[in-house]
Amino acid sequence: MKVFKIGLDDTDTSFGYCTTYIATLLIEEVIKNGFEILDFPYLIRLNPYIPYKTRGNASVSFEIKANHDFIEKIISKFEEMSKELKDERQDKPNPVIAIYEGEVDKSLNYFYHKSLVKEIKVEEAIDLAKKLNIKYYALKSERGLIGALAAIGADLKEYTYELLSYRNPSEKSKLRELSYEKVKAMNEIFKDYTFQNLDEEKKRILITPHGKDPVIVGIRGKDPDKLVEAYRFLNIDAERWIIFKTNQGTDVHLKVASDMKCFDKYSVIYERCKIIKEPKITKGGHVIIEASINNKRSKLLVYRESGEMNKVARLLKEGDEIIIGGGIKDVEEDILIINSERIEILSLKATYIKKRPPCPRCGVRMKSNGIGKGLKCEKCNVKIPFEFNLAIKQERPIKEGQVFIPPPRARRHLTKPIEKENLGNPKQFSLKYFFSKYLLLHQKSIVNFS
Ligand SMILES: [Zn+2]
Structure with a gap:
């Protein structure tokens, strides 16, 4: 035998x-x-x-x-x-x-x-x-x-x-x-x-x-x-x-891809990736994100069908870092076109908005008192002789460490639930x-x- x-x-x-x-x-x-x-x-x-x-x-x-x-x-x-x-x-x-x-x-x-x-x-x-x-x-x-x-x-x-x-x-x-x-x-x-x-x-x-x-x-x-x-x-x-x-349901293709590191057409990839431009949303609701993977210019496609992952893709900003899992649909003029199947948030670039400071007495936001005349509280009349702004960190609706995949109906056989x-x-x-x-x-x- x-x-x-x-x-x-x-x-x-x-x-x-x-x-x-x-x-x-x-x-x-x-x-x-x-x-x-x-x-x-x-x-x-x-x-x-x-x-x-x-x-x-x-x-x-x-x-x-x-x-x-x-x-x-x-x-x-x-x-x-x-x-x-x-x-x-x-x-x-x-x-x-x-x-x-x-x-x-x-x-x-x-x-x-x-x-x-x-x-x-x-x-x-x-x-x-x-x-x-x-x-x-x-x-x-x-x-x-x-x-x-x-x-x-x-x-x-x-x-x-x-x-x-x-x-x-x-x-x-x-x-x-x-x-x-x-x-x-x-x-x-x-x-x-x-x-x-x-x-x-x-x-x-x-x-x-x-x-x-x-x-x-x-x-x-x-x-x-x-x-x-x-x-x-x-x-x-x-x-x-x-x-x-x-x-099935093991993500084995992503694990192997991160070891093999292949960037040819139709290859699976699982790589660190930096967002280099604000995401674009197509008429059909798909998201296209310009990004850099291993110093290679890339476009991540996140289809409307990927549900929550598509919504999350819209929230990414220039400077954010993610791990992208997916496959190379095409290579056009050295740009990798990538179908996305998994997004892991690695680091979110802090973004700030400028705002007038609050009034030191009552807390209401101060206003300009006219060009070159400093700031003034309209409620209690407190004045500051010079103008300045505070940089306020913007809250992001996504957090570092979060992982997103498409809903069950739109998943690959190999995708881990x-x-x-x-x-x-x-x-x-x-x-x-x-x-x-x-x-x-x-x-x-x-x-x-x-
Ligand atoms: Zn005040």
């Missing part, structure tokens, strides 16, 4: 979560054939600033103990399923499966880190696969190899979980019947254990995808047991469900997190659910 790590990606925009569904079916094959699954499968999100067409949407990996014969079986099963899942009305999926044998090499960890914050060319992934002797099968384009290798190399030092439940792909017309009230009630009970369930401001459910993929709901949190409870509370008629370990710092401790892996109707019907003997 050997240890294998299997990575999958389909690079498809309209299917999104489909890769997770295929992974779920493959994992069921592993269990059905009596082989061992060693950890939760991983659901990996990569650099969110790569334009959609070239991005792997959700790549997946899982680790098993098996033999080479079984790996061959997994590969043909994958091919078979990928073809079945093809939907003629949509972009064709370009699925890729990659198989790594043994302990994950450091160069794969590095590849994962890089793919969190930079744009990676498919040739680089192909070279790495060759160098490490990684077997892979691409049904069409090899682009998915980037996501597949990154998922294999993912070292999840910090992680969350997502429970995904599925309908059968042949039941695409089946509605995701879930009311806002029901999700709100679930959120009330499980708010200390889950995140991104809904957006209360816009009364929007965030756990149901809108695409035609087989996912019914995805519930995110830190405690797998609580995810199962929350899921059961929703009482959904699903075909199967599974829990993934993920890098700052309002949920304490979500509890991650639990250890157990087979019970692979509960599905299939396993219940056919594998009662090997999977014992309490």
Whole structure:
């Protein structure tokens, strides 16, 4: 028996979560054939600033103990399923499966880190696969190899979980019947254990995808047991469900970006930044701030959709220092154009306004007594023979140390929900997190659910 790590990606925009569904079916094959699954499968999100067409949407990996014969079986099963899942009305999926044998090499960890914050060319992934002797099968384009290798190399030092439940792909017309009230009630009970369930401001459910993929709901949190409870509370008629370990909600892309310091187009950045001009507000309500990052001229874009963060951006002044998290949308004439996703206030430049002093007797603000004639209190007639002003420090509505991110509906998958710092401790892996109707019907003997 050997240890294998299997990575999958389909690079498809309209299917999104489909890769997770295929992974779920493959994992069921592993269990059905009596082989061992060693950890939760991983659901990996990569650099969110790569334009959609070239991005792997959700790549997946899982680790098993098996033999080479079984790996061959997994590969043909994958091919078979990928073809079945093809939907003629949509972009064709370009699925890729990659198989790594043994302990994950450091160069794969590095590849994962890089793919969190930079744009990676498919040739680089192909070279790495060759160098490490990684077997892979691409049904069409090899682009998915980037996501597949990154998922294999993912070292999840910090992680969350997502429970995904599925309908059968042949039941695409089946509605995701879930009311806002029901999700709100679930959120009330499980708010200390889950995140991104809904957006209360816009009364929007965030756990149901809108695409035609087989996912019914995805519930995110830190405690797998609580995810199962929350899921059961929703009482959904699903075909199967599974829990993934993920890098979602961890800000890992920002942490890696602050180490890698890359300023190319589509790179993630997390840098100290000095405001050099008063913010401009566009007709659409977006904010544009001229700033300096590492002595590079930059323009920070803070979109109207980012709610409170947009309001805060309007309050920044020349000389203020912040830490900006975001991605480089473009580089125009050496100016970095940055999409902002996180603003931390580092230091606020004190600003003063000039005012006449208060009357030393009654406290009422004094007025000029005429040019060259000093100051006079109009109430009690006290006079000062010369004119002067006091510099009064202006109160700012924002404070140093404050952190702002967009509301739940406008966040990136990787963005850490700052309002949920304490979500509890991650639990250890157990087979019970692979509960599905299939396993219940056919594998009662090997999977014992309490
Ligand atoms: Zn007075």
